[in-house]
Amino acid sequence: MEEKGGSNEDSEAKIAELQSQLDEAKGNYTNLNKQQKLEAALRKAGAKDVDYVGYKLGGIDKVELDDEGNIANWDNTLSSIKEQMPKYFNDTQPIVEGASLKGDNNKNVTDPFVALSRKYEKDN
Known part of the structure; x- marks a missing residue:
């Protein structure tokens, strides 16, 4: 059955x-x-x-x-x-995820936009 x-x-x-x-x-x-x-x-x-x-x-x-x-x-x-x-x-090592433009102590930045931004901040 x-x-x-x-x-x-x-x-x-x-x-x-x-x-x-x-x-x-x-x-x-x-x-x-x-x-x-x-x-x-x-x-x-x-x-x-x-x-x-x-x-x-x-x-x-x-x-x-x-x-x-x-x-x-x-x-x-x-x-x-x-x-x-x-x-x-x-x-060089790639940029660390989550790195900010301001207050970032990483001097070896590989991102060209961050490098230009820092140069601009120094000029002003």
């Missing part, structure tokens, strides 16, 4: 299908998370072409995250890729 929801075999097949979909979604999330972390780290390091440098690093398949969710062994990896591909990185 069949239950209301269908046979036991149908239920098991549905559970297996849902488990497969869940595993696929987890994999997609992990890959997206790795991609975002890699792109953010490369931007912070001053990479000029984030996609190409990421490709040269082996893409997200080569990226491993540590227990805290950071890219494992990032400092060594970054040093190595900067030595191999120096023309793909800016000579």
